Amino acid sequence: MNTPLIKRLLLCILAPVLLGNGSTVDALEAGAHAERLTFSVGTPLAGDPARQGRPATAEHDPLWIRCLRLDDGTTKIYLLTLDIHHIPQSLRERVVALAAGLANKENIFLTATHTGNGPGSMEESLPLRWSDGRYNPVLVEEIAEKIIVSMQGAEAVSQRATVGYGTARQQVLSANANETGGPVDEQIGVIRVDNADGQAIAVATNFAAMPHMVPAAQRYQFSADYPGAYYTAMEELTDPGCKAMFLLGAGGGQVTANPESQQSWAAIEAVGRLLAGRAKEVANKMTFRDARLKSYYREVQLPSTIADATMPSTTVLQALEIDGLLLVFLPAVPDVEIGLALRKQASALGYQNQFTVAAANAYIGNIVPRSGFASGTPEASRHPYGPDMADWLYANVDAMLRGVPVENPPTADSTNTESTSKSEEIALRGDAAERGRQRAVRFASSMRARYNTVVLEAVRKGDLRPVGGAWPYFPPMLDPTPLAMLPLAAEARPMLQRLDETVLAEVEAGAAAVAMPVDAFWLLQSVGASVYPGDDAPWFQSPMSTVVAIVGERAGADQTIIGLNLDWPWTDLSVLTTVEPSEGHVYLQTGFDWQMGAFVGMNDAGVTVAVLELDGQPDGGAIGLPIDFVLRDILQRTATYEAALEYLGNAVQHENGRVLLSGPGKSGWMTAVISLGDGIALRNVEEGLLFGVDIVHEGSDEATRERYQYLESALGSERIVGVEELKRTLTDGTVGDTERRRLWNSQTRQSVILLPQRGLMSVARLGESGMPGEYTNHTLKRGEVE
C-alpha cells in the first residue's frame, strides 16, 4: 500500500478531531409542533382600528401556534409563530414565566404573523386597546398555556435533524404600498429542517408583505390571512407531518400583489399557494448540515417619545444565527427599507443570508425610515419615535451582534447662558442641522418652557386636540394629554413635507440639542405661534402686526420703505437672527427665542417678508402649515418677488392669514399685502402708502382701525416719508395701552424698518421701560455674518 496515501487518509480522518481542539460535535436535534388556537365568537379582533374593537362573528380558517425546537447540544431554541397581530408584552412575560423548566428567555423566539384577523384583547395598554379591543387577561393566560403545550409538543417529537436555508427572489407576490416603483423586498427566505431520513420536519418561510388581505366585508372573521393558505399549500407539498411556519419580514409599506387577479378569499389562497410553491422550490435545492446555533438577546432602553406615559420604556431585541444565516427579531413592524438595510448590515458582518422577522416578542408599533417620517402614510402614523429610529435600530442590532454596548450619540451641551435682557441677536451658519443645533442650544430652556406652558397646556385644556373621533367629548376630569400627543404629532409631521427638505434635519438637530422628542419639538414649532391656551379669541381676531409700506417716489431715494410693529401677547425674548446657510441666501429674521420660523425677514436679494396676521389653531381643526416656516423658506430659497409669490402659493393651501411680500420683480420692485385662504389675494399700490389693513374696505376690530387711522394721519399728508419720521410714528405709544389702540402698545415687542433695496434692517426692541429701545441697523452680506 502507498504509505503517503495511508498518511493522507489518516490525516483526513483525524483532522476534525485535531482542528476541533479535541471537542466533540453534538448532533442537531429538532422537533416541530402545531397547536390549534381556538377563540370563541365574540372575542375582539386586533389590528384594524376601523373595527373599533368589535368582536369576531365567525372563524373563516384556523389559527395556529407553530413551534420549531432546535438543539445543537449547546444551544436550544424555540422558534414560535402565532397567527395573531402581535406579541403583547404581557404574553411574552407570561410565556417566559411558564417556560422556566423548558427554556430560558434568551432562547424563546416568539413571533406573530401579524394577521389583521387574529384575536385581540391581549393588550393592557390603554392606547393599544383602541385597535386591540377590550383587555382580557384570561385570554393571555390561555394562549400562554397553549404556547407551552406547543413547546412541549416540539420537544416530545425531537429527533436527529439537519438544517438547510436559502433564498429566492420574486417580483409578483408583493408591491410597495405607498409609492409606485418604491422599494420592495423581493426576497423569500426559507429554512428547512429534515430528519435523519431526509423527511421534512418543518419549513419556515420568511416573506415581507402585510397579511392584511381579508376583504372588508369579512373583516369580522378569524383568519390567518395568506400565511394560513401558505400553511395548507406547503404541508400539501411536503412530507406528511411537516409543519409549515411563516415568519413575517420587514413588511411595513409592502403589501401583497394579486398575481392571479383573484377576488376575496381566492386571492388570499393564491398568494399563499404561490408563496409555498416558491418556498418549496428553494427548499428542494438547499444543502443540509449539522448547523451551529447561536442566539442573541438584549433588553434595550427605548428612545423617548412624545407620549412616554403610554409607551413601554424597554423592549427586547433578538437574533438567531444558524451557521451563515442571521435572523433578526424585531418588536415592531419595520418598513421595507429598514429590512433591506438590515440585510446589508448583516452582509457587512459576514453573514451569507439574513431574514428580518417582524412583530416578535413585543410590539412598539411601526418603524419607518427617516424618509418616511413625515410621509403621512399609515405606517408613519403608527411610528411613535423620531426620524432616527431606524438608525437607533441598526446601532442596537449591530451592538447586540458584536456583544458591545450601543454607542449613544453625544448629547449636545444645552447648558447656556440665557439672556436676562428682553432681546437678543444671534448669528447662525452652516448646514441645517448645525443651525438647528446652534439655535436650540442657545434657547433650550425657552423652548422647553414654551412647549410646557403653551402647547401642552393647550392640549390639557382641550384647545388643541386631534381631529375627529371622540376627543370633543373627553370627560372634563380627565387630562387628554397622554393619549392625544401621538395623534397630534401624526397630524403635524406631514407639514414638514410641505416645507424645505432641510427643515427636518434642522428640527431633528434642535430636538436633540434640547433633549426633546422630535415630535414634541416639531409640534412646538408648528403650532407654537397659533395656539393660545384658554380663550384665544382676543388675540387671534386681531392682526399681530401693524405695517405700512411706502412705495415709489414717496419713499424718496430709498424707493421702498417698510415699517412694522410686531405685537405678541407673551413676554418671550425677541430675537434677531442673521442666517448664513450653507445653501441659499443669507437672510435676517426676527421672531422669538423658542421659534425657528420668521415673523419678519429680509434676504440678500432684497426679498422681504412679514407676518401680518396669524390664524389661530381652531378647536378640533387640523394642524395647519406654520406660516413663519414658509416665510423662512422664501428668504432662503428665492431671489425675486415672483419666485417668492410662487413659493407661497404652492406651499400655502387652505391656510388663513396675511403676509407682506416685497422684492425685485420683473417689472421693478414689487410690494404687496397677500391674504391667504383658498388661494391667495393680492393688494398693492404702485405709488404711495400700502397699509397692512385697508380699514376702508376690510373689516377690522376697533383697536386695529385706530392704529391704522393714526398711521395714515401721521404719514398720509407727507409728500416724502423719511425713515426717521417713520420711526417716530411707529414708536408713538404708551406703556399702559393694553387694548392695543396705539402703535406702540403694551404688547408691542419689536419695531422694524426695512429698506430692501439697500439691504438694511433697523430694529428697535422692547426696552426695560416698556417703551422701544434705540433702532439698531443690520445689513446683509455673505461672509460677514457675526
Add this chain to the structure above:
Amino acid sequence: MSEAIRSYRPPRGGNYSGPGRPGGLIRWVALISLAVGTLWLIWTTRDNCPVERVIPGNQTYYFQARDLLYSRQELAHSALWETGLVPDAYAQIPTWMGNSFGYPDWVLNNLVSDVCYVSGTDFVAFSDLLVVTRMSRIGALLERYHRFMDGIEDEHAGGLALRRLENVDGYYAVRGRTLIFSPSRDAIVRALTLRETDAIETLETAGLDGVDDLEGRVAFSQDEPLGAYFEQADCRLDLAATAIAFSSHAILKPEWRAQFDALNLPKPRGEMSAPEHGGLVIAGDFGVPLARVWDTLDQLTGNALQEAVVQFGPLDQLTAAEQEIALSALQEMAGVLGDRFSIRLAGFDLDGMVPMPVLDVSLKPNLEGFNMLLPPPAPTDGTAAPEGVGPFVMGEDGVTRLPLGWGDIVEPSGFWAGNDFHTVLHPYHVAMLTTQTMEQATVSEAKHMFMRVRPPELVETLYEGAMIYASLGMIRGQDEASVEQYFAEIQQSAKRIPELSAMLGYEDGVLSLEIRLALESATPDQLAESMTTEP
C-alpha cells in the same frame, strides 16, 4: 322607798328636750332653722320662669335636644366624626361634647336638664344662638355658688345679672331654674328682657314636642339659599353611636308648589323595589309617567336637562332642526318608559377600551307601547358585520345594542330581566351583571325617590377606575401617588359608614326627606385619639 339622795345627770351626749329645759330650746331652734332653710331652698330654687318665657317668638329656627348630657359621650365618640361628612367648621364638636369643662358629671347633670331648647335668627353663622334649659333644684343651688367655680365671671347689663363663661366664650343667665346660654351677649339680654307677648306661646307652637333627640323648625328668609324654594322646614334628628336618622318636611313656596302640583303625584305606594347590590343606587316610583316627571324637572331647572341632552355626544353634531326631531323622538320614547326607574353603579369596567363605570339603568315600561315603539330587532345571523347605526341584536344573546359610531368603545345596550328593561353603557356589562347582582330589595315606608350609598363599595369602585387613569397621568392636577393617597384617606372615612340611605317624597306642597346613616362603631384607639384635643 330609800331616803338616799339621788343626783341625776343627763346622759353624756344626750339631748335635753324636755320643756322648760335649756337643751330643748336648742333643738327647737335647729328644727325651725332647718325648716326655714328648706323653705328658703324651695323658694329660691322655685321654677318661676318657664322656658317659653325667655324664647323669642320671632326666631327663625327652633331646635330641641333631648338627653344631651346623657348621650354626649356616646355622640362624642360616634363614628360620624370620622366619616368626612361633617364640615371642617364642626370638627371641634366631638371635643366640645366630650368636655366636662372641669366639672363633675353630677354637677353638669344638675345644671342641664334632659331637654335643651336652641333657637336663633342666624341660621348660617349661628351668631345669636340661644340655648335654654331647666336646671334641677340642686343645679340651681349650685349655680348660686358660681363664684367658687373657675372660669365664670359676673357681669351686669343694666340691672341684669349675667355670667361670662371664659372657657367657651359665651354668656349665661339664670331666671328661676331656667338657664339661658348664648355666645351673643345681646341675645341673652334680649331673652331676659323679653315681653311676654314677644315670647313663644308654647313649646309645641314652636314645633318642639320633646320627642326626638334633636328636632326643630326653620323658617327660611328669602336671602338664604333654601329660602328661594321653601317657606319653612321641620327637622328631626336621632343620634346614636352607630346610627343617625334625619327627617325633614319642607313646605314649598307657592310658586314651586304650583309646579309640583302640576305633576299630580299620587301618594307614595309605601313600598318600593330597588336593586339590592351596588355602591350607589337611585330609584324612583312616581305613579305618573317618567316623561311627565322629566318635563317638570326640566321646567324647574330652566331647561337645563334638555340642554344637557342636546350637548351630549352625537346630538350636538346635529343641526337645530335635526336636534328637534331627535328630542321629539326621545320624548315619544319617554312616554312608554313607565313610572319607575332605578340607576345603580354596579362596578367599574377596568378592561374596556375606555374603562368606564358599569351603570345599570332599569325601567318598568309599558310593555305594549314599548314594543310598538321599539320593536326588538331581528337577531343577526352571527356572520354579518355589526356595522351601521341602527339597533341590532347579535346572535342569540337577546341584547339590543345601539351603536353610537364609536364601535365597541361605548355601545348602549338593553335587555329584559322579567318585566324590567335594563340598559347599560356596553354590551359586555350585561355579562358583568350576574343574576346575583340583579336581585331586588323592598324598601319599606318608601317615598317617591330612594337613594342608597354603600360608601366602602362606592369608594372602592371609584378607586379602581381612577387608578387606571392615574397610572397614565390622566387625572387632572393629580399624579398616581396623590390619587392613591386621596383614596387611602377617603377609604378610611368610608369604612365608618357602611350604608347611607335617603328617601324623598312630595305631598300637598310638602317635600319630605329622610336620611339614615349606619355608622361603624369607633375603635378604642380612635376614641382615645378623638379625646386628645382639649379646648
